[in-house]
Structures are given as structure tokens and as C-alpha cells.
């Protein structure tokens with residue numbers, strides 16, 4: 248694994264923000280910075296490792312993963328925890344340049 252992986256922002260939706268999918272799943276959604284594939288991974292880090300930053304609960308350490316499409320490594324950082332539709336909309340406004348379009 249390369250030490251310096253390209254970074255992409257991730258979203259971890261919980262509770263009311265995740266009503267459109269199985270609530271038992273705890274996943275981080277992201278876009279691959281290599282190929283643009285929309286992918287997801289199982290969230291691995293405890294929520295206690297998330298800290299309130301810029302108005303959101305964020306994991307600023309992130310997680311390294313491998314794209315399911317192009318098989319290249321990347322770091323998902325920061326990972327933003329979203330609890331409801333209000334936060335989801337606020338996130339979409341704040342991170343509009345970050346290419347990750349959050350549905351809803």
C-alpha cells in the first residue's frame with residue numbers, strides 16, 4: 248500500500264439521515280478520487296473518535312480503503328457524520344465543492 252493515498256471526503260449517515268437504506272448497515276459513502284466511482288465501505292471507527300469541527304461531527308483521521316471498481320487505494324478523510332435531513336442539507340451546502348452529491 249502506498250503511504251500517500253489520494254483523499255476524498257466521506258459521509259457516514261445515521262438515524263434519520265439513513266432512512267432510505269437498511270439502518271443496520273453502518274457505512275461510509277464516498278466517491279473514488281481515481282475513477283469517480285461511487286463507493287461505500289463499512290464504517291470502522293467508533294463514533295467517539297469523531298469530533299465537532301466546522302459545525303459537523305467529523306473523523307479527521309479518516310480510513311484507508313480500496314475502491315471496488317478500480318482496486319486502487321485511497322483515504323476517506325474527513326468522514327462527516329450526518330444524523331438527519333437538516334444536517335444532510337447543511338452538509339451539501341457547506342461541502343458543495345467537494346463533488347459528493349448527497350441525495351435528499
Ligand SMILES: [Zn+2]
Nearest residue numbers: 279282314317
Ligand atoms: Zn476507483
